[in-house]
Structures are given as C-alpha cells and as structure tokens.
Amino acid sequence: MSVDNRRSTRKAVTGDPAPREIRRRPKNRRAQIAATSAAAFGSLGYHGVSMEDIATALGISSAALYRHYPSKYALFQEELLRVGGAMTAAVRLPDDLTDAPPRTRLEHVLEALISTTIENRPTVTLVRWEGRYLEPDDLALLNAQQLTVLRALGTQVAALRPELSETDVRVLCIAILSAVTSIADHHAALPVKTIQRLLSRAAIALAAVELPPAVATELPAPVEIPDSFKHELLLRKAVELFHARGYPNVSVEEIATAAGLSAASAVYRFYRGKSDLLAAAFRRAADRVSGAVGPAVAASTDSADALDTLIRQYVAGSFAERALTFVYYTEFQHVPADERTVLRNIQRLSVEEWARLVRDVRPELSSAETRFLVHAAFAQVVDLGRAFDTDPAGSPERVCLLMRAILFGA
Template identity: 75%
Template structure:
C-alpha cells in the first residue's frame, strides 16, 4: 500500500505494541469496481457473476461494494451503456475534421470505431450478446446507441455508393459492425496498429462488395420434422429454441419437458442428465457440424480457395437451417459444464486453424493471427446478419455467402 493511501495513528497509551494503521478508501475505487465487474461479466456473463465474486476479486467486502453500487444489475447496466456511449462517440466526427473524399470519410469512421472497440474489447461481448438481459428502457437506450453507430456507417457507405438501396446499405453496415466487434468473440491477439489495418481493410472490401440481386421473397429454411417418439432429439431441439428465445439461465427443465410434450420434468432425465447436459449436446452438434465438413471439402476441391468456398456454403446452409443453434453457440458457452469446455474449445480451435491454414494458402501475405481474426469475423457475420434480418430477402444466403468470401479473400471467390 502506498504512503498516499494510509496514515498511522499515534499511540494512545504508552506501551502499545505497534501503531495502528488506518486504511483510506482509494480515490478511484468506483473506477476499479467498474473495471473488475466488466472483466467478470465479459468472461462469465451477467448470470455467471455475483456481487461477492466482484468484491472478492477486488479484495474488499460485499458491504463495501454495495456502498458504491446498489446491485449487480446497476454495475451491469453502467458498463453496457458506457461502452455503447463510447462506440457512439467514436463515430461522431466533426465536420471540420472530415476529409472530403467519400472513401476516406468512411475509413475515418471505421478506424475510430475499431479503436473504440479494441479499447473496450473485454466489454464488447456484453454489448453483443448480453444486452437482452437489460430492462426494457435500458435495452432501448443501448439499441439507440447501436443504431447511431450503424447510421454513421450507413451514411458513409451511401456517399461512397449512392446506387445502393437502403436495404443494401443496411446489410453492408451491419456486416461491418459485425466484423469489427467480432474481436470480442475470441482471444486471438494482434498489435493494435496491425489489427486496425486488418479490420479497416476488411470493412472497405465489404463497402465495395458487389451484392447479388436481392431475393424477391423471404427464404424459408426447411425444418426437419421430428417424430414424437424421438424424444432424445425433440428435447434437444426444444431446449435450444428456449435457450435462444430467453437465455439459458431463464429456462427450466420443467419448461423444456413441457415444450417436448413430456408430462413431467423427471422424464427428461431418462435422456439427459439435466439442463446443462442438453446445452453441452447442442454445443457438440454445432461444433462438429463445422469441423466435420473440413475433410470432405478439402478432399473434393481442386485448390484451397475452392475448398474454402465450399466450406462457406456449408457453414451458411447449416446456420440458416439451424438459426437458434447458431445463436446459442455464440451466447451460452459460459454455461457449458466445465468438464465439457476443454473438448469443445479444442474442436473450435482446430476448426478455426484449418480455415486459417486454407486462407493463408490463398492469401500468403496474412500472418497466422491475421487469418484467424478474419475467420472469426466471417463466422460472426453469419449469426449477426441472421439475428438482425432473420430471413429477409435482402439478407438471403447468396448475399451472406458472398460477404463471407469478401471478408476472407478481400474479394468475391473465383468462379
């Protein structure tokens, strides 16, 4: 403890064994609490953290923590809206400081947003995936903040490409924001300048993307019907749908049983050990869907670009067919049983490494880390466009496939 944060009281009585140390509360205690809670929420999610966890991490009592914040929700709310505000402010460039060329104006906004995202990387994951746990009024504030960011990107895209329709601009701006904020979905590292350059180049390639014509009608994924007798599979599907709609912590085994047509929660345990076992099964299925496609694609393709193009199509097809599973895969990992996490992480890591290896054969100028960042960004844009636009014709599979290609290759794939 520094001298500034302590003072020593005089001995009250001759013969006291030692002077008594009186601790002063640090002047930046509130900022320390905010930083510690942001790290905890970012790692474990809103429901995975308690006030006692945050207090323990800071070496203070729960009572001391409650003197600064009345509840865990107050901490959570403050951090999400702080980060949302930081992102909004980053794109508010004054007219006097803007370049005149449309491409440079877009690049200026992109670089500013990338910088704010890197600076707040541990908490960006909260904005991406945990905002649904905000109260309605706070969630509306966060949505307005995000819309301001999207509007800034969309305005610059419109200046650069005035021929685009409003829906085209919406797709491109959402893709850019997804690529930038995807750095919160993983722990790969790059020096800041290199990361700004990489994400900026990817976003400019997105701005130039030659979007295929929008579909005339919405795509309706074919859902395979599960007979009532296949309770094991039916339970898994219904659990994933509920986790997607309400979040894993807010779903009970009883509700899963009811959704699957079972008379009692106890019937679930004939098929799964519990709710967490259902979540682990969902994660294994999502991870193996990606990993299992790699070998056949590489074996059948004449070159790495063709293999990656096939993998992109497979990934988009699977994600559109199982939207809820794809979303749950991104949002609920902290709730997977601890004993399952290592195996799942290994499957995820190996899949990303294989995609990155193929990408570096197409683009040898990329470092291994840069290739991994782009692979994560390509994966993220699929789930982000899905939750933003669902099955809207202007965000159909053909467009999503092309945007994945542009993020990875810097251009559409070769015919």
C-alpha cells in the same frame, strides 16, 4: 498492494508493534469495478455473476462494493450504456472532415469505432450478447445507441457507394459493425495497431462488396422428429426455448412440456440436466463445423476452392439451424466448465484449419491475423441472421459473399 498505496501512522521503533497500515481507496475505484465486472459478466454471463464474485475479484468487501453500486443490475446497466455511448461518440465526424472525400470520412469513422471497440473489448461482449437482460427502457436506449452507430456508418457508406439502395447500405453497415465487434467473441491476441489495421481493411473490403439482388431463398424445412424420439425432440425444443427466452429463463419443466413429456423427471432419463442439453446441442454444432474441413479440402483443387466450399457449407448449416447458431454465441458460458474446455478445443482446431487455408490464399498475413478474420467471418452469419431473419436482404448468398470479402480481402 504497492508501496504507493499504503502508509503508516508512525515509524516503528525497536520493541514497538508493527505499524498499522491504512489503506487508501484508489481514485479510480469505479473504473476498476467496471473493468472487473465487465470481464466477469463477459465470461460467465449476467446471471452467472454475483456482487460477491465481483467484490472478491477486486479484493474488497461486498459492503464496499455496495457503496458504489446499489445492485448488480445498476453496475451492469451503467457499463453497457457507457460503452454504447462511447461507440456513438466515436462515429461522430469532426467538423474539419465534413468536406473530405467519402473514403477519408469512412476511414476516420472506422478508425475511431475500432479503437473504441478495442479499448472496451470485454464490455462489447456484453453489448453483443447480454444486452437482452436489460430492463425495457434501458434496452431501448442501448438499441438506440447501436442504431446511431449504424446510421453514422450508413451515411459514410452511402456517400462512398451512392448507387446502393438504403437496404443494401444497411446490409453492409451491419456486416461492418459485426466484423469490428467480433473481437469480443474470442480471446485471440494481437498488438492494438495490428488489430486496427486488420479490421479497417476488412471493413473497407465489406463496404466494396457488390451485393447480388435480394432474392428469397427457400430454406430446408426442419426434419420432423417423431414423438417417440424423445432424445432428439428434447434437444430441439430446448434450443428453441433457449433462443426465444434465454437459458436462465427456461426451466426443465418447460422443456419437458414442449417435448410432450408428462414431468420434468422424465428428462433425466435422457440428459443429466438443462446444462447437459445445452452441451449436447453445442457438441453437435461444433462437430458439424470441424467435420466439414477434411472432406472440403480433399475434394478441392486448391485452398481457395476449399475455403469457398467451407463458406457455403457453414452458411447453409447455420441457416438450417438458426436458433442453435444464435444460442451457441449467447449461452456458451452456461455449459459446464469441463464441457466448455472440450468445445473450445474443437472450435480452436476448426478455426485453425480455416486460418491455414486463409494463409495459403493470403500469405502476407500472420497466423494470428487470419484467426481474427475467421472469427469476423463467422460473426457475419449470426449478426445478419439477427438483423434480417428470413428477409431476402440477408440471404445465404449475400452472407457467403460478405464472409468471402473478409477472408479473401478486397
């Protein structure tokens, strides 16, 4: 505690006991609680954090925390909707820019949205991945806030690109919002002004993408797994259930039933538990991405060619395993801590390999800047997949082009 936040009842004199300290409550206690809880929820997920955890991180008692918030949910709900509201406020165009050129208006909206996202980076993680744990009315409000942001972006993109259809404007706006909010998916650091400049340029590059016609793409059918291959069948059924309902809401018994096992105890012949299933699926996904880099580089004529190959392979693999791609982003915090460390190391090395190729193509960028762009490109797959699923508007070919715009620039 700083000197400014303590005082004594009286001065100590020789022989007197030490003066009693009286702690004054910080004037911004609610803001401190919000920031601490956002960081905790973002790191461990809504279900992985208790009020006691938050109180301990703040250095206060649980009773003191409950004086501000009646429950963990109240804290969670207020913080998500606060940031959702801040994002909607950020994209409102000032009256004095109403008649400005379309590019100027779009740049202003982007600058405000990016600044708000940076200021609220930990909570944006919750908006992206934990909002589904809101109660129905609150989730509807959060979704309405996000729709307002997309419509505001759409107004400016449509003015800049009047030839685009309403659907294609929506595709570009989702891609832009994905790139901006992707900073919540990782912990890479850069100065604020550098992040603002980098994301703004990436967003403008996305707004300029010439989308090909939306043509339905026939995705490969999932490989049939014989009932006798319980090890593989458990993995697939677990991921499907985690995707549909969220990891905390799925039991080992339900996974066993989906895989055709008679009892939950049978699962433990193959995996140590539910989190072990999650870790095994994630390890397979991480190895797929990391293992593609070497062959792509070896078979390519230069870094640009290798990067194009990796983009196509990444999109194809992600589309083939849509559920796993989504679960990897939403449920990572439920993997055991030691396995999270392993997975993060694999991901970090993969991102660094992609970033090295981007630096070869764009030598004006720093290593840290290219890592930000790689994360923004990866986010396109999951966000466009969430928004369009099997709709041709979000086809693999289009996602590849959007990833390319981020990595290669305008």
